[in-house]
Amino acid sequence: MHPLLRGKRMIAFDLDGTLIDSVPDLAVAVGRALNDQGLATPSVDKVRDWVGNGAAILVERALTWAQGEAPDAGLFDRAYAAFLDHYAAAPNALTTLYPGVSQALNALSQAGFMLVLITNKPKRFIQPILDHFGLQTYFMLCLGGDSLAEKKPAPLPLLHAASVCGVVPAECMMVGDSRHDIAAGKAAGFATLALPYGYNHGEPIANSAPDGVVNVLTELLTPVPHATRALDHDS
Known part of the structure; x- marks a missing residue:
């Protein structure tokens, strides 16, 4: 899989702009x-x-x-x-799933990663959307913007998820589409992975300096060729 997944046990996903176009x-x-x-x-x-x-x-x-x-x-x-x-x-009348989302979540879950959902959307809307797209079985924890005292870009939701899953931040990665996801990940000590197709207030997500960028989530399932060669050379 992608080199950023090496040593990781938990992957936190944003929802809007990352998994769904809402x-x-x-x-x-x-x-x-x-x-x-x-x-x-x-x-x-x-x-x-x-x-x-x-x-x-x-x-x-x-x-x-x-x-x-x-x-x-x-x-x-x-x-x-x-x-x-x-x-x-009508939270699902026009909302669509981004390409590769179901395939990636299924493969990552089958590979043994603990998957959690951390969104700033009110919690009451999470389950209906996940049920609609058949994604509910992939996540062991779902946090909304009103689940805790703080929401992204504060690190609290990420650190709470890591604690629930029994992992340390170095074993975690935050996947999202906005600067708020990347800022939360960095503040929590997570690796950060960005997607360029979501909602980031009109700014390129690369400006937030994530640890990596993929165009679709299925890119997590294959190694980056040049990165793989470098890793092999180092070993």
């Missing part, structure tokens, strides 16, 4: 929540740039865009509650 459904829910408040509907591309810090920040960014200033507490509370209701009604 922006189309998030955009519908955001648009309906704003419409409920008499505000305009943002484009899917705008919503894509707002995703990554959890549902509350997503709604706050949308409201700020729609009215040109930060929302007051009353407006935010109404819009946030509406967003949660709209998203809960």
Whole structure:
């Protein structure tokens, strides 16, 4: 397998932008929540740039865009509650699985890696999405943005997962699509692996200096030729 997996026992995965493209459904829910408040509907591309810090920040960014200033507490509370209701009604209508995800998760699980899911999405939405795509059996632990006192980019969720799995950070890797995933991984002492196709506020993920980048998750299942030669030479 990929050289970054050497010595690793636990792999933590982000969800939105890493395993699934959820922006189309998030955009519908955001648009309906704003419409409920008499505000305009943002484009899917705008919503894509707002995703990554959890549902509350997503709604706050949308409201700020729609009215040109930060929302007051009353407006935010109404819009946030509406967003949660709209998203809960159809979290999988337009969401798709990225290529190679099922194959990679199955192979990694069969190879004996402990897989965990660490997302900033509210926990209530995780299980319906995993069930819809048949991914629920792969993860021994799932943490949402509201599962603990802190969420990514704080290292707490990653360190908590490592503790639950009985491993040390040096035996772990964080896989994600955004700077928040990479920052959390580095702060926790995990190896970090990035995917370039997700949501990173319009910035190249390479700017976050992950330990590695793969274009699709199935690249984890094959060694990198030049890296393999170097390792062989060193041995």
